[in-house]
Amino acid sequence: MPIKNKYNSDMEDLGEACKDYKLHLTILFCIIISEYIGVIALDIMGVNIVLMPLLYALVLAIAFYVVKPFKWIEEQQSDESSAIMMLLVGPLLVKLAIASGQNLAIVFDVGAAILLEQLGNFGTIFLGLPIALLLGFKREAIGMTSSICREPQMAVVMDRYGFTSPETRGFFTVFLIGTVLGTPFISIMTSILAYVVPLHPFAYGMACGIGSASMNAAAVASLSAVYPQYAVQLEAFSGMANLIAMVTGMYVYIFAAIPLTEKMYDILEPITAKIINKNEITSNEDR
DSSP: HHHHHHHHHHHHHHHHHHHHHHHHHHHHHHHHHHHOOOOEEEEEETTTEEHHHHHHHHHHHHHHHTTTTTTTTTTTHHHHHHHHHHHHHHHHHHHHHHHHHHTHHHHHHHGGGGHHHGGGHHHHHIIIHHHHTTTTTTTTHHHHHOOOHHHHHHHHHHHHOOOOHHHHHHHHHHHHIIIIIIIHHHHHHHHOOOOOSSOOOOHHHHHTTOHHHHHHHHHHHHHHHOOGHHHHHHHHHHHHHHHHHHHHHHHHHHIHHHHHHHHHHHHHHHHHHHHHHHHHHHHHOOO
């Protein structure tokens, strides 16, 4: 009975969201303005920072919600956006499925070595999860640290935990931060590493393909500025690496990353909770 009621409630919210012309017109306006601005590449002291349309759309949407003169976007529209998000993820799933099926031969040709590219994703678990728990996060930490929190993992998290779950809230927290700060950060980091660490340019090109289209574009732009003679090759290597990361990343995320994160959460959460409680008791006694 509760499941049926929850399903009916979601369907009602979805129906209201589909009828809300104010919400749709506002989002359409944000998209048109963002696409009209296009990609902006800034050269700051030799470091290329790429600003993508996704960033402008996010800032505009937040402005419409936060700035009070725009009274047609309020709490109701925010709730409706949450309901319709599950529907909008459908085309993304289809796109990823088609890309996966079309390029399975490439993955098999590369062999077991392709898994090495995914080892970097586990760094978010082993490094990020303990820090998130020490900062006081609970189940949100699973969504925040089980991946790089980009588009391929989004649908998996929402399907597994539900849109309103703590795990999904944690995921979208990192997703939004990555959208705003991720592209500038990876642009700067790529430029610095290319000068400091003596690796082959093609190795850096492959490293740019982490499974995020916006971050990949930003990293390649910075790398091409450092190695302009290899610009075409860098785009090819990064594009293939990014595709492989998106194709294999979802399966690694489903079958390895999420189970590992949940297992580590069960082990670490009681330990970090005791540490936090002990520090709070000590702090209160000092007062």
